[in-house]
Amino acid sequence: GIDYAVANGANIIxxxxxxxxxxxxxxxxxxxxxxxxxxxDQNVFIVASSGNYGDSRVSCPAALNEALAMGATTQNDDRWSSSNYGPQLDLVAPGVSIFTTDSFIFDYQFYNGTSFSAPHAAGLAALMKSYNPAIQPYDLRTTMQATADDLPPAGFDNFTGHGRINARAALDALVSLRSPVASTGFLVADNFPFTLPMTTTVPLLSANPSAVTFTTTISPAVSWLNVSSTSGTSPQVTLVGSMPPPGTHGTYSTTVVLTAQTLSGDPLGTRSIDVYFRYLAQAELVYLPVVVKN
Structure with a gap:
């Protein structure tokens, strides 16, 4: 079934x-x-229910590392007493008195179970992926964990994992990982005066910038580019370009990797911006006609 779903284009299982x-x-x-x-391996995200036996071991396949293991909470944000728990539990979501379809009576019924918690997380993953189709399973997992609402006891625990998923917080964090541009760079030519170093800035879109910080890495490392990032209400990346050695004409390129995290240090994933430095012997002049209407 899993192979069939992947072969037929599933993004989330x-x-x-x-x-x-x-x-x-x-x-x-x-x-x-x-x-x-x-x-x-095909970037398909997998969510599984932890089990409904109140046991201290998470059921299979949720207990496997490849799945996001989901437990159940009540209407009061407490752990449902029959929800399996343990170190393998990742998160929890509502799973008590869920109004859903009943295939036996062909009608709707209220049901309890982690089988109804897992689809909450799968739905959130789908929402996140619809916003950013390129997001990877690792980023989906870590973002949902980092933005979950912590439930007692504080911090990760075997009963509620990293906490109850928070769709708004997850989407806010995901926005923070995005940049309005996928690539940028510098262009100089011998037939036009230019001054180095040159600076350009790239704003970072963020719905909740005060809760997110960024670090930057240049990969592969190059001597012609320096980069810094700022967080806060107007997060941005500043790129400073110098002449690539040995100063010969050509196009040079690298990638700036942005790593976002919450103020508490929880990772939110990475994004990248391709950066180029283009050094030309001569840039072509393009003349545009001017039309004057009386």
């Missing part, structure tokens, strides 16, 4: 399934785990 006897460490689940890894 929800696995609301499991058996009470199959819990961590998921002995005998190699075939399923291999299929899940093949899905991840």
């Amino acid at each position: 929800n696995l609301s399934l499991g058996h009470k006897t199959d819990r961590y460490p998921c002995t005998g689940w190699t075939t399923v785990q291999d299929a899940m890894q093949r899905a991840l």
